[in-house]
């Protein structure tokens with residue numbers, strides 16, 4: 748396989764005012780494209796050319812740092828775009844909400860834990876809602892790493908690299924994370940991934 752940049756599933760200005768056209772132009776067209784281009788160059792002669800993206804991420808972890816970083820970021824961003832939608836955020840669909848309450852005690856507690864994971868991820872990285880051992884949990888990873896390499900399946904993730912929020916929020920990462928949960932999350936996509944991960 749080779750990596751290709753998926754188109755944004757909405758217009759560049761569709762997430763305003765919570766994520767600007769300028770942020771999406773840079774983040775999708777420049778940053779994600781750069782991971783795709785570098786990933787394709789590093790995939791050549793890596794021995795992993797015939798594998799799926801998930802397999803490449805898992806099998807390059809700890810062995811081929813350059814390929815892992817770019818393939819990981821390609822995986823993360825390919826899910827990040829559909830994890831966002833205009834007029835998103837707020838309540839989760841019933842099946843996901845029930846699983847969240849079972850795991851965290853309340854939806855509010857999940858939100859607190861998720862924001863806390865994003866705020867405390869030192870430097871660049873991601874905060875996640877994952878399915879591990881059949882149960883939901885919050886996690887965080889540095890740089891391009893993701894929960895796949897820790898035996899978990901990500902069902903929601905938020906990019907906390909500065910390129911994801913600095914144009915719109917400057918240094919206010921907590922405000923970006925709050926806007927993500929309140930106005931941007933595409934819970935239908937989370938439900939789809941959760942259903943697949945727990946089938």
Ligand SMILES: [Fe+2]
Nearest residue numbers: 778906908911
């Ligand atoms: Fe990013």
